[in-house]
Amino acid sequence: MVDKRKVGVLGGGQLGRMLIEAANRLNIQVNILDAAASPAKQISAHDGHITGSFKDAAAVKELAQSCDVVTVEIEHVDTQMLEEVAGSVVVEPSWKTLRIIKDKFQQKGYLKEHGVAVADSVELEGASPETIKEVGSKFGYPFMLKSKTEAYDGRGNFVVRSERDAAKAKEVLGDRPLYAERWADFRLELAVMVVKTKDGVLTFPTVETVHEDSVCKLTYAPPRNVSAETSARAQELAKKAIAAFEGKGVFGVEMFLLKDDSLLVNEIAPRPHNSGHYTIEACPLSQYDAHLRAILDLPIPESSLRLREPAIMLNILGGLTPDSHSQIARKALESPNASIHLYGKGDARPGRKMGHITVTAPSLSAAEREMQPLIDLVDNQKG
């Protein structure tokens, strides 16, 4: 055992599951707080897990009492309770960081205060025709309407194309707390996984992310048609953004590369991130290894975060039939360099993240050739 300390995690989805894969190899015990058969618990047989919701204060307290370091796989958590337990257990990253980041509007204001470029945004009382019109005259159309909280995979965003969209916006976003964001007319999207340790801030390589219907579909490492200079600039911006926050662990930084080559930070995740799954096969240390080591103050050689080989990651989402995602996984079995990850989730819903596939190869074009039949299958399934 390299470390006797126990790690507690709020949330037991696929990120918690892959964190446990990393922890298991080091004999580090991870206690998960989530429902009984959650994806993370399925691969970890010990009696330290807690059954309950990571939104339930009493359950968070129970988790804190069962371990030495508490971390999260999701930011939509009760930071009040984390603040309370922080007196008796280490919480990484800091509850202060989680509190700022879980509110996207506050997160953007905080980044701006710290000199990090983000899209202009404005707080809204609600999506009334008057406010929509007001924002439209300020930002022009289209603009983004976003829920400040509880947003993921585009569930919480609405593109306002004209003032006539007010009723539809209200229908989609209902009474959620809202803000509006200027449209970012990006050339492509980039992401960088950043590792914050007791000693400073390190980064994994820059990747390109491709979203479809606001859900990450693919990541390319390295990014396609992006200069080394731009990739380095993205890493610097991501480092600057994360250096502004308290606490340790990995953070995902999503960015827009605009047509004039300038960069804006889109949003930050205070945890392992979909855009970092490729690191499991493509880098000496994965984002999960790095997160575990960072929160436990274990060594992270900087060169372990490098790209060993170009990689492409394809998400396996729930499709039109209950079996669509299994068909993709089965097809990937025929691909010599594909690593297949299924998350052990129950029923597939359209758009639900069921797994992912990573192909690594000596060149990105070789990886593209191998991945193409799988992308075709995904696209054909959509009809």
Ligand code: ADP
């Ligand atoms: P989520 O929390 O659901 O990931 P994001 O705010 O990251 O929400 O938005 C999801 C996707 O929507 C982004 O990856 C990007 O493709 C698009 N998007 C978000 N904000 C903007 C914007 N201001 N301008 C243009 N596209 C945007």
Ligand code: MG
């Ligand atoms: Mg996002």
